[in-house]
Amino acid sequence: MSALIVVVANQKGGSGKTTVSMQLAGTIAQRGLRVLVADTDPQATATRWAASAPDDAPFPAAVIGLSAAEGKVHRELRRHVDNYDLIVVDCPPAVDSTIPQSALVVGDLALVPVIPSPADLWATVGIRRVIDNIRAGANETLNSRLLLNQCDPHRTLAREAVEILPEFGIELASSRLGHREVYRQSVALGATVHVLGSRAAQAIAEVEALADEVLEILGVSMTAARGGTANG
């Protein structure tokens, strides 16, 4: 059994790539799958996040730094597929980086976090083109989802954002993450939102729903996964 690969990418900075990568990877690891986060961003935010964990409560997923691999990151990812059930690739924001493209060549799912404002949505057009190109050539079976992040929990989506969404050509994930302080707080604790307990109940429900949706898209049955084969 070879690891499935989720590539979290958006050239737009601050859209939530590292938040989504770490909450998703940590949540699925806590369910008992072997999960690796490949930190491909020279900022090393995911690596620092995991390093903030106390010795007696390490971050639930393993995290390695692969930013120096640049356009060869797909080769480095292939080295790890036998040791994990799932690899989550946290991509850098740089528009000219060769990393997202390289990771998508071996990816099963491209997850594109986006803040639902018109400006942020328009800035996401670049990664959609990259996904389209990869799908037209190197990786025809690549799946993709747009994931709304930092949604106002008390309001429905801004009308402008809803109007722009259909133009994207990337299916919208049914799960979404609200704008919640606990997402920031869990970073300093080197953990997922689960560590914050009942006051993070809504965020926990959001990341659990995201994990369910991602595993379903990937075709992972948890019963089978716990038995040792993560696929089907």
Ligand SMILES: Nc1ncnc2c1ncn2[C@@H]1O[C@H](COP(=O)(O)OP(=O)(O)OP(=O)(O)O)[C@@H](O)[C@H]1O
């Ligand atoms: N749903 C949320 N609620 C509250 N804060 C959030 C949420 N998502 C992200 N943030 C905060 O917004 C900032 C940017 O998020 P994050 O680092 O995940 O984005 P990124 O896309 O990885 O950024 P970069 O492009 O720099 O790598 C961080 O401080 C993070 O804690």
Ligand SMILES: [Mg+2]
């Ligand atoms: Mg980041």
